[in-house]
Amino acid sequence: MKYEVISGRLNREPGTTVDETELAGLNVDALIAGGHIAAVEKKKAAKAGDTTEEKEG
Amino acid sequence: MAVINLTDASVTINSVDLSDHVQSVTLNYDADQVEVTSMGDTSHKFTGGLYNVSVDVTMFQDFSASEVEASVFDLVGTTTTVLIKPTSGAVAADNPSYTIADTFLSNHQPVAGSVGDMSMVSLSFVGGTMTKATS
Numbered sequence: 477m478k479y480e481v482i483s484g485r486l487n488r489e490p491g492t493t494v495d496e497t498e499l500a501g502l503n504v505d506a507l508i509a510g511g512h513i514a515a516v517e518k519k520k521a522a523k524a525g526d527t528t529e530e531k532e533g
Numbered sequence: 534m535a536v537i538n539l540t541d542a543s544v545t546i547n548s549v550d551l552s553d554h555v556q557s558v559t560l561n562y563d564a565d566q567v568e569v570t571s572m573g574d575t576s577h578k579f580t581g582g583l584y585n586v587s588v589d590v591t592m593f594q595d596f597s598a599s600e601v602e603a604s605v606f607d608l609v610g611t612t613t614t615v616l617i618k619p620t621s622g623a624v625a626a627d628n629p630s631y632t633i634a635d636t637f638l639s640n641h642q643p644v645a646g647s648v649g650d651m652s653m654v655s656l657s658f659v660g661g662t663m664t665k666a667t668s
Contacts, residue, residue, distance in 0.1 A: 485551070485599060506607035507547060512549055
């Protein structure tokens with residue numbers, strides 16, 4: 477899991493990305509709730525030729 | 534001798550530098566004294582037991598985004614890391630860092646005070662292990 481620094485109160489520049497291992501010993505949920513970091517969402521790249529579809533019942 | 538006037542202490546809670554809101558900070562470090570006095574002794578004897586670490590921080594409350602309240606509220610009932618330095622400068626022999634890991638915050642009073650008072654927050658972190666670094 478990776479997180480983007482979004483506040484200026486951490487010892488890293490806003491906009492930089494940190495790995496969860498760098499946040500060991502910290503309360504990550506509190507950092508997110510406090511507006512200091514945000515989870516970096518993984519963008520799903522469209523795969524050519526991928527025809528898999530979800531089907532109901 | 535290089536005495537220090539405490540005007541620039543650095544207090545980082547859960548990796549969030551809240552130094553500019555800190556009014557006072559106290560780091561307590563001691564060890565249990567375990568008595569080992571036995572027959573034949575003529576005075577009490579002690580040995581060191583478990584270490585006790587706690588940090589008391591008083592801060593000016595701030596409800597703005599990413600400030601005191603936002604940074605502290607979700608720490609209640611959990612453990613985190615607190616880092617304290619005598620000054621905000623680089624870690625050195627004359628500016629050691631004290632890192633308290635796995636320290637527990639049991640309570641927080643978001644609003645406290647009388648009419649006309651500054652809104653203050655007093656936090657007491659207890660337990661954990663402390664590491665001192667000088668470089």
